[in-house]
Amino acid sequence: MTRMTPLLDRNEQFARTYVPVPLGPPTAQVIVVTCLDHRVDPAITLGLQLGEAPVIRNAGGRITQAAIDDIVYLAFLAEQLFGGQLTDDRLFEVAVVHHTQCGTSFLADPGFRHQAAEATGLAEPALEAAAVAAPHTTVKTDVERLLTAPNLSPKVSVSGHVYDIDTGRVTTVLDAQFPHGSPATSQA
Numbered sequence: 001m002t003r004m005t006p007l008l009d010r011n012e013q014f015a016r017t018y019v020p021v022p023l024g025p026p027t028a029q030v031i032v033v034t035c036l037d038h039r040v041d042p043a044i045t046l047g048l049q050l051g052e053a054p055v056i057r058n059a060g061g062r063i064t065q066a067a068i069d070d071i072v073y074l075a076f077l078a079e080q081l082f083g084g085q086l087t088d089d090r091l092f093e094v095a096v097v098h099h100t101q102c103g104t105s106f107l108a109d110p111g112f113r114h115q116a117a118e119a120t121g122l123a124e125p126a127l128e129a130a131a132v133a134a135p136h137t138t139v140k141t142d143v144e145r146l147l148t149a150p151n152l153s154p155k156v157s158v159s160g161h162v163y164d165i166d167t168g169r170v171t172t173v174l175d176a177q178f179p180h181g182s183p184a185t186s187q188a
Contacts, residue, residue, distance in 0.1 A: 021051035025082040026092065028052040031074060033142075034097040035061040035104075035132070039165055042097070046170065060104040060132040061097055063142035068149045075153040091155040093176050096142050098135035099163040107131035135162045139173050147179050154179055 032042045036057040042048055048055070054074060056067050071094055078091045106112045108131040117124045132138045139160040146158045160174035 023081075024051070025078060026051065026053050029090075029092045031056065031071060031092055031094045032097060033057075033061055033063065033067055033071075033094060034163070035059065035099055035102060037099065037103060039101075040097075040099050040163055045163055045168065060102055060130050060138070061099070061142075062104075062130055062132070062138070063096060063145045068146060068152070071146070071156070072149070072151045072153070075156050079153065079155070089155055090157065091153060093157045093159055094146060095159050095161055096139055096146065097161045097163055097170065098132050098139040098142070099165055100135055101165045102132040102135065104131050105133040108133040136173055143174050143177070147177060149179075152179050 028048070030053045032046065032048075032053055033056045034040055034042055036059060040061075042053075042055050046053075056070055058064060058067060075091050083091075107116060107127045113124055113127050113131075116122070116127055120127075139162055143158050143160040146152060155178075157176040157178050158174075159172065159176040161170050161172050163170045
């Protein structure tokens with residue numbers, strides 16, 4: 001028996017009543033980018049069901065180059081496969097969700113960051129940039145980073161939110177916006 005055994009037992013229960021979701025546009029027309037923290041599960045905190053929204057998770061829920069690449073690809077894929085099925089000219093909204101009490105906040109401390117750099121081989125400036133000590137501030141930074149990504153489709157909007165670990169509430173910091181100069185800007 002491994003630590004995975006109880007989870008596989010839960011999967012057996014899930015599989016008994018499972019109904020596959022066909023490939024199609026995500027029904028919520030949202031992509032969630034959030035932290036990999038085990039206390040932050042968008043399926044639970046946002047009530048997501050299978051087929052509603054892709055979720056990208058990384059340390060801090062940051063808009064990294066890898067997250068941008070994934071979003072750009074998903075926009076391309078959505079346009080190619082489902083462009084004719086959408087009721088308007090918008091593909092989806094990217095909801096960037098940071099949270100309070102994030103473990104990456106320790107990276108704001110220079111001593112901790114130095115130790116983390118030595119232990120992981122990651123550069124201190126990169127670790128410092130990953131810190132989410134003030135989620136209401138960092139989520140704004142990340143929304144702007146995604147909105148100014150040169151290869152982001154003008155049909156993709158971006159919003160920013162903060163999940164409060166103490167209350168369980170998600171609050172909106174920035175309403176959905178389209179990339180600057182986008183013809184879809186007036187449709188937000």
